[in-house]
Amino acid sequence: MVGPQAAVTYLLVDGENIDATLGGQVLEHRPNPEERPRWERLRQFAQETWGQPVRALFFLNATSGVLPTPFVRALLALNYRPIALTGSPGQKVVDIGIQRTLQAIVNRPGDVLLASHDGDFIPQIRNVLGDGRRVGLIGFPEFFNAGFTNLVDGGLELFDLEEDAHCFTSPLPRVRIISVDDFDPERFLA
Template identity: 55%
Template sequence: MADGTPESAVVLVDGENIDATLGSSILRRRPDPKERPRWERLLDHLRDRWGTEVSGLFFLNSAFTPLPSSFVQALLNIGYQPVILAGPPEVKVVDVAIQRTLQALAERSTDVVLVSHDGDFLEDLRPLIDGQRRVAVVGFRELFNTGYSELVEHGLEILDLEDQVKAFNVTLPRVRVIPIDDFDPTVFLN
């Protein structure tokens, strides 16, 4: 850490939140395999963007998500550690595990990336924005909890999973604000 910047980053993926957001808010149906994020691209994007080693934890609830072994093996092959959780139905086990992980990261010198739109993590993410590390949230910009935008002035980066990370092989049918410099009318003229 010659310049004071951590030499590694950890990515925490809220698998339930991203899957639910993609299915219910964007596609309004269960995503086809070709419409799912290519999670290795997130790790590559962060390595290139921050020039650091990146590891990923992918949080899944075993009670609500059928976990095909092929998906778990694919996560392992691309550099994520699956964190498969179980608990009583009234406990949001993924949220609890991510909150505990964010709290544990406060004691470590590492950059932190949260992949979720959920506002339940704001209180545990806030102390990590300390000027010593880089902290980012990744998802669909127009669907983040508004509390994240309030943290941008304190140093939080907001990265769009489709537009910046380029994690998809297809263009998603999103309704969003387009900066005029990026506006291409041919996209709307079918």
């Protein structure tokens, strides 16, 4: 196991899951380019939140055999390392890639910030918690798999992609539970 000294934050992005949740649950349509997250803001949030360098990995499903070259170039320019995975039909290649990466991180120093809502990662997140390591999940909390809430007492931190990381250029049409202490009526009167 690793000790409490973390040299880096591993930012793992499940782009497929974030995009599907944004389009299917939040917007209820395929996101337009201006409605998509600003990935440089997420990377900056990861660096500022835990005050250390970020190693950003962006997982892509390339099973179709087509690499989204313009998007890959944009990710590279933003200091992300795109990981384009392929596999058999029906294989959840992005999930498998992230699960394997989380398993590999267990024996390395560093903190983990996962951008996803997918409960398939609960066992691996449980395994990286502890030993002074900071572990976070970022996305739209109202759509996080309910199993993640069981890990909060073990140290999992939950972050909002819109409210905490400010990854969007305009407010999203979300309906979510708001603590009365955080309620700002001005946001709803405009």
